[in-house]
Every structure is written in structure tokens, then in C-alpha cells.
Amino acid sequence: MIKSWIQQKAFEQYKRMETDEHRLLYLFLEITRKCNLRCLHCGSDCKSSQQFPELTTDSWLKIVDYVAANFSKELIFVITGGEPLMSPDLEKIGAHIASTGRRWGMVTNGLALTPQRLQSLVDANVYSITISLDGLEDSHNFLRNSSKSFESVVNSLKILGSRDEIRFKEAVTCVYPKNLDELDQIAQLLIENKITHWRLFRIFPSGRAKTNDALRMSHQQTNRMLEWIASNRDKYRRQGLSLSASCEGYLPFKQDKKVRDFPFFCRAGINFGAILADGTITGCNNNHNTFYQGNIIKDNFLNVWNNRFEDYRQKESWLEGTYCQQSCKEYKSCMGGSVHLWEKGDDKPKFCYLHDFDSCKD
Numbered sequence: 001m002i003k004s005w006i007q008q009k010a011f012e013q014y015k016r017m018e019t020d021e022h023r024l025l026y027l028f029l030e031i032t033r034k035c036n037l038r039c040l041h042c043g044s045d046c047k048s049s050q051q052f053p054e055l056t057t058d059s060w061l062k063i064v065d066y067v068a069a070n071f072s073k074e075l076i077f078v079i080t081g082g083e084p085l086m087s088p089d090l091e092k093i094g095a096h097i098a099s100t101g102r103r104w105g106m107v108t109n110g111l112a113l114t115p116q117r118l119q120s121l122v123d124a125n126v127y128s129i130t131i132s133l134d135g136l137e138d139s140h141n142f143l144r145n146s147s148k149s150f151e152s153v154v155n156s157l158k159i160l161g162s163r164d165e166i167r168f169k170e171a172v173t174c175v176y177p178k179n180l181d182e183l184d185q186i187a188q189l190l191i192e193n194k195i196t197h198w199r200l201f202r203i204f205p206s207g208r209a210k211t212n213d214a215l216r217m218s219h220q221q222t223n224r225m226l227e228w229i230a231s232n233r234d235k236y237r238r239q240g241l242s243l244s245a246s247c248e249g250y251l252p253f254k255q256d257k258k259v260r261d262f263p264f265f266c267r268a269g270i271n272f273g274a275i276l277a278d279g280t281i282t283g284c285n286n287n288h289n290t291f292y293q294g295n296i297i298k299d300n301f302l303n304v305w306n307n308r309f310e311d312y313r314q315k316e317s318w319l320e321g322t323y324c325q326q327s328c329k330e331y332k333s334c335m336g337g338s339v340h341l342w343e344k345g346d347d348k349p350k351f352c353y354l355h356d357f358d359s360c361k362d
Helices: 002-021 057-070 090-099 115-123 137-144 149-161 180-192 207-211 219-238 253-259 301-307 323-327
Strands: 026-030 076-080 104-108 128-132 168-175 197-202 242-245 272-275 280-282
Touching: 002 253, 026 057, 057 090, 057 301, 076 090, 090 104, 090 115, 115 149, 128 149, 137 149, 149 168, 149 180, 168 180, 180 197, 180 219, 197 219, 219 242, 219 253
Parallel strands: 026 076, 026 272, 076 104, 104 128, 128 168, 168 197, 197 242
Antiparallel strands: 272 280
16 A cells, blocks of 8 residues: 555656656557548548648648657657548658657558568668557448448457567557447457557447447446456466557556556656647647647747646646546546546536446436
């Protein structure tokens, strides 16, 4: 008990130091919102074509140069979408990042990942690839709104697992009622294909999922997911698969250590930043637009990073008067959980591991 209390206090101090220093360690580049799927839970409403302007490849290369000149070599770039494989210049951008001496990775649905495309990514010095796998065939295809997605993603996992040049091979799963009882089978599928890391998310009500109750787990189902993670982490680690709950959502320190390698800390705007396809600057791709901080087209990114992220680093200003600030005993440790679970002006987050807001119960 005393050891856990000391660890918690040390971690609280660590969070304060990181927030004060706000070193940019990960920068997410949403190079396109074009996507080859129309997933039921998409938070960006991505489509195969977009009507609004997107930054050009030349702009992304200039952004990489600017960031490389103004931030530490520790910084890692993560290329996202939309679906980044829909960009013909993905490898050009990735290779340019590598030429600055920095690592880069990408997040993909795997639909367009062929052996030839993976080789081109390896040639561009990709360091990490994260692939979305959302259940067995029926549940994955349902969520991805495609009858062919599961077959494609399994093939992508096989291709990825066979390439030792890629240092970090990860799968992410959006857990929802239809796939909650499939987690053991999903784990075996990942192990068979030599995937080394696996993160589990709970779908929250945003984008297309905002009004789709079938996608959201109840508080009881959410606790089942957490209990399953806590019960199975050691078993799957011994089989070469590192299993963890995602970084979103606060849990008390003692419980948190059972489901994550590193306790909850919303690093958006503290260590994480993002530039969206139209140049918007924010702390995380999933943030609501009330937390946007500027646009790379007209704003100096270094100045924005140093001076405009108070919403992320000083949350008290917009959390004052909310349910969290007034009624939750974990408020000082949690500070509202993940920023992307909020729209500024809300009284409570879109979901919480501690409080059953859907049933209006604490």
C-alpha cells in the first residue's frame, strides 16, 4: 500500500514536470482524409474523396523540415489519415522524415497493404506500422462496413509479421459489444502473425459513432474489457504479445497498473501534437474543434506549441463547474481524462471508466 502511494505521488510529480516542460515527442501528420472504407465508428467522416482542400506533398515536406530545424531529434513522426496508403506520396514524405535522422511510423486499416507496397515503405525506412483489427470476420467487417476488410487485414498482418526490418508491429482493436467475447481469438491471430503489440480502445460517441448505440459498450461491458486485460496481460506477454488498454480514460493508479504499461497521462498538447490534413494544429487527431490551436498555413508552429496549448496544460480553466470538478473524488488526479473525450462547454466527458454516465449512475 505504501509503495503504491509513493509511486503514485512520484508519477503525479512526473506529470507536472512534463507539462511544464512540454517537450514535443510525437507529431501526428494527417496527410489525407481520403479513405477506402466507410467505417461505422469513424470520427472524421472520411470518404474516398474530399471536398475541402488538403495540404500538398510539398507543404508536408516543408513542415517536416521546419519541425526538424526547431525541435529535438527525439521527436517521432506518425503519419495518419484518412488512410495514408491512399496517398501516392506517403513514401516520399516518410523518406524525407528519415533523412532528417528521425523515426516515422504510420497507422493503417491494412486494406491496401500489399507486399510490394510494404517493400516501398521499408525502403523509405518506416520504423513502426499500426494496423486496425476489430474482431473476427463478421464483427470486423460490420464495424468497417465492408465484406472484404477482414480478409485484407489478416493478409496485411501476415505481410507485416514477416518483415523483421519493421521494428514496431502493432495492432489496435476498437472493442464494442459484437467483438467483446472474441478477444482471446484475436490475440491468437496476432500471435500467429508475429505482431508484438496490441492496444484496446473503447468506442466513444463521436463522428459516425455519436448516435450509434450499437457500437458503445455499457459500463458493465467496459469493466469486463478491463478485467480481461488485467487477467491476460502476463499470459500473452509470455507468448510475445504486449497487451494494453489504450491511453484514453483515467483509472485509479493501483487499477491502472494492471491494464497499462504506463499509467494514464493525456499527453495531447504536452508531448503530442497533430497537424490535420487542412493544416489545423491541435493536440491529437481526435480532438473536437473547440480545442484547435491554429493553422500551419498562417501560424508559426513553434510559437503555437509554446504559447497556445493552455487548454491542454491548464485544464482547470475549462473544467471549472463541470461534473468532474464538482463531484468526482479523483478529479485532481484525472483532470477530466483525455481531452478528445470533451467538447468545450460540456459538463462531463463522453465516457468515463469510473462513472456510468449512460445510466445516470455514479
